Amino acid sequence: MTRHFRIGGGLHRKTLHAVDDVSLEIGEREIVALAGESGSGKSTIARLLARIYQPTAGEIYFQGKPLSGVRSRADMLRYRSDVPMVFQDPFGSINPVFRVSHGVHRSLKLHRPELSAAERTEEAKRVFDIVGLSPAADVLNRYPHELSGGQRQRVGFAQALAMRPKLILADEPVSMLDVSIRIGLLNLMKQLRDDQGVSILYITHDIASARYVADRLIVMYAGQIAEAGPVEDVLAAPKHPYTQLLLSAVPDPKAELSVDASSDRGEPPRVIDPTPGCRFRWRCPLAITDCANITPALQELSTNHGVACLVAQAGAEVKAF
Amino acid sequence: MRTGQTERLDTGLAGRTSGPVLEIRDLSVSYQTKRGTVRAVEDVSFDLASGEFLGIVGESGCGKSTLLFGIAQLLSAPAVLDGGSVMFEGVNLVNLSEHQLASIRWKKMSLVMQSAMNALNPVKTIGAQFTDAMRAHGVSSKAEITERSVEVLRMVGIDPVHLRSYPHQLSGGMRQRSMIAMAMLFTPDLVMMDEPTSALDVVAQRSLMVQIKELQQQLGFAIIFVTHDMSLVSHFSDRLMVMYAGQVAELGATRSVFDTPRHPYSAGLLDAFPSIRGPKVPLTGIPGSPPDLARPPQGCRFAPRCPKVQDRCKTGPVQLYHVEDVLVRCLRAGNGVSSGD
Amino acid sequence: MAILTGAALGEPAPGVAEPGGQVHAGQAIGRIWRAIRSNKKAFAGAILLAIFAFLAIFPWVIAHDSPEAEIYGRSLGPSAAHWLGTTSYGQDLFAQAVWGTRETLIIAVVSGALSTFLSVIMGLAAGYLGGVADAVLNFITDVLLVVPTFPLLIIIVAYLPGIGVPGLIAVLVVTGYSYGARQLRAQTLSVRSRDYLEAARVRGERSIYVIMVEIIPSMTSLIVATFLGTAVYNVLAAAGLQFLGLGNPDSVSWGTMLYWAQNNEALQTDQYMWALVPGALIGLLGAAFALLNYAFDEISNPALARVPITRTRGLNPVVRRLRANRAD
Numbered sequence: 006m007t008r009h010f011r012i013g014g015g016l017h018r019k020t021l022h023a024v025d026d027v028s029l030e031i032g033e034r035e036i037v038a039l040a041g042e043s044g045s046g047k048s049t050i051a052r053l054l055a056r057i058y059q060p061t062a063g064e065i066y067f068q069g070k071p072l073s074g075v076r077s078r079a080d081m082l083r084y085r086s087d088v089p090m091v092f093q094d095p096f097g098s099i100n101p102v103f104r105v106s107h108g109v110h111r112s113l114k115l116h117r118p119e120l121s122a123a124e125r126t127e128e129a130k131r132v133f134d135i136v137g138l139s140p141a142a143d144v145l146n147r148y149p150h151e152l153s154g155g156q157r158q159r160v161g162f163a164q165a166l167a168m169r170p171k172l173i174l175a176d177e178p179v180s181m182l183d184v185s186i187r188i189g190l191l192n193l194m195k196q197l198r199d200d201q202g203v204s205i206l207y208i209t210h211d212i213a214s215a216r217y218v219a220d221r222l223i224v225m226y227a228g229q230i231a232e233a234g235p236v237e238d239v240l241a242a243p244k245h246p247y248t249q250l251l252l253s254a255v256p257d258p259k260a261e262l263s264v265d266a267s268s269d270r271g272e273p274p275r276v277i278d279p280t281p282g283c284r285f286r287w288r289c290p291l292a293i294t295d296c297a298n299i300t301p302a303l304q305e306l307s308t309n310h311g312v313a314c315l316v317a318q319a320g321a322e323v324k325a326f
Numbered sequence: 327m328r329t330g331q332t333e334r335l336d337t338g339l340a341g342r343t344s345g346p347v348l349e350i351r352d353l354s355v356s357y358q359t360k361r362g363t364v365r366a367v368e369d370v371s372f373d374l375a376s377g378e379f380l381g382i383v384g385e386s387g388c389g390k391s392t393l394l395f396g397i398a399q400l401l402s403a404p405a406v407l408d409g410g411s412v413m414f415e416g417v418n419l420v421n422l423s424e425h426q427l428a429s430i431r432w433k434k435m436s437l438v439m440q441s442a443m444n445a446l447n448p449v450k451t452i453g454a455q456f457t458d459a460m461r462a463h464g465v466s467s468k469a470e471i472t473e474r475s476v477e478v479l480r481m482v483g484i485d486p487v488h489l490r491s492y493p494h495q496l497s498g499g500m501r502q503r504s505m506i507a508m509a510m511l512f513t514p515d516l517v518m519m520d521e522p523t524s525a526l527d528v529v530a531q532r533s534l535m536v537q538i539k540e541l542q543q544q545l546g547f548a549i550i551f552v553t554h555d556m557s558l559v560s561h562f563s564d565r566l567m568v569m570y571a572g573q574v575a576e577l578g579a580t581r582s583v584f585d586t587p588r589h590p591y592s593a594g595l596l597d598a599f600p601s602i603r604g605p606k607v608p609l610t611g612i613p614g615s616p617p618d619l620a621r622p623p624q625g626c627r628f629a630p631r632c633p634k635v636q637d638r639c640k641t642g643p644v645q646l647y648h649v650e651d652v653l654v655r656c657l658r659a660g661n662g663v664s665s666g667d
Numbered sequence: 668m669a670i671l672t673g674a675a676l677g678e679p680a681p682g683v684a685e686p687g688g689q690v691h692a693g694q695a696i697g698r699i700w701r702a703i704r705s706n707k708k709a710f711a712g713a714i715l716l717a718i719f720a721f722l723a724i725f726p727w728v729i730a731h732d733s734p735e736a737e738i739y740g741r742s743l744g745p746s747a748a749h750w751l752g753t754t755s756y757g758q759d760l761f762a763q764a765v766w767g768t769r770e771t772l773i774i775a776v777v778s779g780a781l782s783t784f785l786s787v788i789m790g791l792a793a794g795y796l797g798g799v800a801d802a803v804l805n806f807i808t809d810v811l812l813v814v815p816t817f818p819l820l821i822i823i824v825a826y827l828p829g830i831g832v833p834g835l836i837a838v839l840v841v842t843g844y845s846y847g848a849r850q851l852r853a854q855t856l857s858v859r860s861r862d863y864l865e866a867a868r869v870r871g872e873r874s875i876y877v878i879m880v881e882i883i884p885s886m887t888s889l890i891v892a893t894f895l896g897t898a899v900y901n902v903l904a905a906a907g908l909q910f911l912g913l914g915n916p917d918s919v920s921w922g923t924m925l926y927w928a929q930n931n932e933a934l935q936t937d938q939y940m941w942a943l944v945p946g947a948l949i950g951l952l953g954a955a956f957a958l959l960n961y962a963f964d965e966i967s968n969p970a971l972a973r974v975p976i977t978r979t980r981g982l983n984p985v986v987r988r989l990r991a992n993r994a995d
């Protein structure tokens with residue numbers, strides 16, 4: 006059985022189009038990377054899936070059932086245990102007043118009430134071991150400020166794991182960590198997918214880490230999907246100009262040193278009261294007149310590889326950046 | 327000041343002053359905690375030539391930011407500069423009084439902080455903050471102030487109309503650029519930057535870096551760029567300094583350090599970057615965490631995490647060895663063995 | 668004061684209480700006690716308060732005479748038999764002062780506690796719930812904040828003649844909670860956007876739980892400070908009301924002592940002790956609370972500021988833009 010998410014919706018806060026008509030699917034045992042700049046709507050999608058916000062329009066289906074049908078507290082809790090979230094800020098996402106065992110114990114109490122206190126402690130130790138925090142009993146007794154950033158993020162994953170989730174929403178889990186520590190957590194995510202059978206929605210603005218960890222890549226811009234497909238396909242042959250821009254901006258230590266002045270200033274997209282038309286057109290060197298009038302829809306150009314660009318869809322070769 | 331500026335702009339291109347801009351010798355910073363003295367920076371020495379771009383790279387807690395503040399004489403209790411000298415254009419900053427430092431600050435040496443949102447005053451417009459800075463350093467004519475403010479904003483690619491904007495009205499990238507513009511007000515000889523791009527997205531990061539490099543080539547100032555992101559700075563720096571646990575681990579020309587890292591830590595850092603081109607390989611990063619600087623390990627500070635550690639690494643302090651054109655703090659390098667073995 | 672983050676401090680800041688399974692209350696109290704001991708001002712305040720508490724609970728241990736008995740010589744000066752002399756009615760001043768501690772302290776502590784309780788509920792609920800609830804609660808609080816408290820007290824009490832201690836406490840609480848409520852609301856607003864609260868919501872916790880367990884412990888210091896501040900104010904307000912004769916003049920408290928002293932023109936008739944002693948005691952009690960307040964301010968800073976750590980990565984020491992005392 007696959008787990009589907011289909012969101013077609015917009016979140017309007019004073020006409021701020023955070024997410025507009027986004028449809029995506031996440032299957033079992035896969036890591037889907039959602040990449041984009043700040044303001045692209047990726048965090049909003051995570052919060053929509055976590056039911057922190059309600060979609061203004063459209064529907065989210067989990068395991069075939071629509072979320073709007075989830076009303077009772079019991080159903081709600083079940084959903085929350087199936088789809089927990091890991092946050093970005095290792096220093097803000099754990100309550101500093103309690104020991105790190107607090108969050109895990111609360112998760113267990115809320116979502117697996119059949120466990121006894123002793124079983125809860127065992128379970129807490131088990132998930133801490135899985136995420137690599139050993140010796141578990143020792144780490145459980147520490148306070149957040151006694152742990153490093155990387156360790157705290159692992160605690161976040163442990164809290165999620167304790168609920169026996171099907172899908173973990175990871176909102177930029179490594180962005181605030183040192184580069185040398187990120188790999189450890191990225192490896193952990195791969196391990197969770199392989200060993201624990203958990204799907205992960207990995208939200209990031211770093212394409213390189215997305216490539217390292219994800220099976221599929223979805224690139225977002227200004228609240229809409231620009232390109233989506235298997236990660237290797239998208240990176241090997243990016244069809245949307247924005248994807249190409251992202252790729253060109255990634256510093257690669259193993260690449261040749263070069264300083265070619267990019268004309269792009271990196272300004273965030275306009276999502277307040279947007280007019281119809283492609284939202285990338287102001288920064289796109291390939292924009293044609295139609296781009297200002299028709300909002301491109303996501304269209305599959307090769308197997309499972311969809312692009313929302315009129316120029317690409319017209320079959321032209323896209324080599325923007 | 328106007329004449330001085332034009333002179334500087336004319337001599338422009340490859341650095342202005344003769345001789346090194348900065349000579350750091352055995353700089354050490356420590357601070358007292360409940361658990362003892364923490365040596366946050368230990369015996370750091372390096373030179374910075376005029377117009378040179380030096381990147382300082384390391385994990386959190388390695389002391390790179392502390393080093394920067396130590397150079398700028400901006401340390402506050404309980405952190406104390408307890409050793410070494412900072413020769414800036416021939417003058418030892420450590421011995422200067424606050425008053426003497428004020429004449430150097432911002433005019434010859436400026437500092438760009440990590441998070442512009444924290445460093446910019448949220449209740450004042452950008453223009454007002456530029457005015458503050460200039461007034462503090464002796465410029466009083468309103469016409470001059472406005473003219474220079476407009477000039478520096480144009481330099482960083484911001485429309486001068488934003489002089490009337492408040493920080494929260496600008497995007498992250500623009501805020502960071504205005505911080506840099508503010509640092510350029512007096513065309514200093516040295517600009518120090520503490521992770522100026524960490525809060526930005528990849529695209530904004532790149533465009534900011536390019537901008538910084540362009541400005542440097544145009545105006546000829548030296549840059550010290552502190553970051554944890556090695557790949558970012560390596561495209562733009564002339565020399566690279568890798569710091570670990572308060573000490574210099576490796577220091578040399580960027581290309582040398584990059585192509586053949588001789589310190590296992592530098593090699594580990596380079597390996598920790600997943601690449602978007604080329605084959606997908608599983609990476610391991612650098613397991614473990616930096617040592618507790620209140621009780622640093624006996625021998626090499628990296629020994630507990632080093633994949634190539636030997637017994638002799640654990641006894642006695644390790645000095646910096648010269649290997650070709652690079653300085654490395656590693657016993658294996660000292661014996662002429664590179665990190666590749 | 669440079670802020671050192673956790674690794675340097677080695678343990679969480681004291682004064683942060685930890686309800687619920689993980690840590691014993693005893694440990695939290697132990698930590699608070701250590702913090703008080705290490706801070707001279709707080710320690711002095713704590714000692715003073717302890718003395719007053721002792722006098723309130725066991726007044727007969729020190730004062731052997733009855734405070735109300737009008738049996739002694741009138742208007743006597745201080746002597747071995749009467750340490751502070753006697754009133755115009757022949758009452759022993761020392762006994763009055765000691766026995767009066769009880770009522771004054773009760774007013775201070777009870778009204779302080781109730782007022783703080785009300786502040787917490789109004790302030791936290793307003794800050795956390797936001798929206799309409801916030802608007803309504805805030806409106807009530809703001810109105811009470813703006814109205815001048817003491818004149819309001821006088822008016823209310825004047826309409827309720829012979830009001831006893833419970834009545835006085837009730838009035839003080841209702842008129843005095845607003846200041847604390849505002850502060851707590853502001854603090855709640857600043858804490859509200861913390862990720863760990865969102866994490867708790869996503870975990871499935873109920874709002875009540877989030878407020879009680881996740882927010883309140885991080886505001887303990889502010890709550891204690893509110894309590895201490897309110898207690899001081901209430902002591903003064905109660906004494907003031909009693910001085911004006913609006914309380915029950917037959918009760919024994921420092922405020923009523925002042926009332927009777929004033930009535931009998933104590934200062935003009937050279938009966939200085941009668942007028943000065945209650946005033947001095949009120950001042951001392953206020954000082955005791957205020958000194959303790961200092962301690963909690965200093966403790967609370969690291970506790971409250973520890974959460975928004977200024978560096979986004981790692982546990983760096985924070986170095987700031989002021990010059991240090993340098994070793995050279």
